[in-house]
Amino acid sequence: MLKRERQAYILHQVNLHNKVLSSSLSEEISVSEDTIRRDLQELADEGKIIKVHGGALSQSFNYINYPSSKVYSHDHKRNIARKVVPHIKDGMFILTTGGTTIIELARILPPQLKATFISGSIPAVLEYLHHPNIDVILIGDRVSRNSKITVGGEAIAKIKQLRVDLCLMGVNAININNGITDNDWDIVQIKKAMTESAQKTICMTISEKINSFQPIQVCPITGIDMLVTELDPIDAILEPYRQAGIEVL
């Protein structure tokens, strides 16, 4: 295979799948990974793709990439996401907030899952769109600049019209007395509406945030059904939450 031919093939693959791995390309084309790396480097120099550790990403403007390395406690968050996946079943309607833990979950959803995800978070929605069998509903309203999530009365009204199976919530602070709390008025309103419109609410948080609090309450501790952290479920710090009747895992 000619070099240019190979690079054209790679470019095609990148644009098709939004990402490629050096290892799998090397196997597909039967050349060494070094060669693939050099090709990716050249294509990246020409601005046609974005080179990352292990492969490359498409240059396309609508792909938001959160380099995993920059996400705080990335490993913990992926652990959390893995625990949540089994609770998402075919046919479900699911409301989700934004946040890096939710993004992590979106990335590891099994490809064959058929469900409807409803969210106001643009980064989350873009991740859901990568899954061919997932229907994605975007909740509209004013877009908050830093969190890239829609907030406001329209969004809340829309959420209140729903009655979904599950709410997946990324949590900023949680403790026994104050329940779930946050520090952004608009986002709290959205989260509040989401828990109220869902039959079941799963909270996802890294253990650092356990037993902390913020000024505005989303809901009391009784308002949630399941709490997922990266810790072992029998960890002592989680005991009070089990006592409060929350399923912990």
Place this chain on the structure above:
Amino acid sequence: MLKRERQAYILHQVNLHNKVLSSSLSEEISVSEDTIRRDLQELADEGKIIKVHGGALSQSFNYINYPSSKVYSHDHKRNIARKVVPHIKDGMFILTTGGTTIIELARILPPQLKATFISGSIPAVLEYLHHPNIDVILIGDRVSRNSKITVGGEAIAKIKQLRVDLCLMGVNAININNGITDNDWDIVQIKKAMTESAQKTICMTISEKINSFQPIQVCPITGIDMLVTELDPIDAILEPYRQAGIEVL
């Protein structure tokens, strides 16, 4: 075998297989590789094939994988965007569709502009968010996977509630008889609602799309107020549109 004959054979092989190797050609025709190289070089100079290290590729192969028109019309699109900017004033409410021309416009908006942009296009919204003084409203509904734009009844209903100053529309096809046309049912419905909710509609399109048409109509030619292309406004191809009372620039 004569030189002419040989080159004709090579050209045929290139067009048949999309690529040839100097080595295998040399063997097939029983001439030295140097001769093959010289032939390939000549054919390349005539623009009939593309010479690469080790052989040659067909022209069409190159077009498919490296759309040269991409960067070509990219400049056109930025030109168009530049012409539109002066028509966007402080305090305006503006509905926009998606599309690369719109993205280009979003990127060059002056930083001090204070306006409200309303759109269902996720890529466009992400661009608007980069501007600190622009309020961004996202129109919610089901997200179309390919175009990353929200479509459906909810979105249309929301747009119809609005009465904005300006609609900026990326156009897929336009001609005098059929007006603005497109090929995606859902997106046509959205565009239709947008023009109806705006006091003024500006259409943006590269000249390639002028005098073409698609199966579904967005609005007749009288439905738009301004047409912006990369061409000089006095270009003959635009004359009919001026005659129809559209401001052309």
Place this chain on the structure above:
DNA sequence: GTTATTTTTGCAGGTTTTTGCGGCTTTAAC
């Protein structure tokens, strides 16, 4: 048919490109 002229071809050399590999460092995953 012969000769002169031009074109084409193959080859010898030296140069450049491409590729894979070993050793070592950096990055990411757990």
Place this chain on the structure above:
DNA sequence: GTTAAAGCCGCAAAAACCTGCAAAAATAAC
């Protein structure tokens, strides 16, 4: 932390390329 994967650097072999040149072939002229 530890461990595995990916990346980087330099090197060397193979392949492809280029240049100039002379033999061979085609063409033109007489």
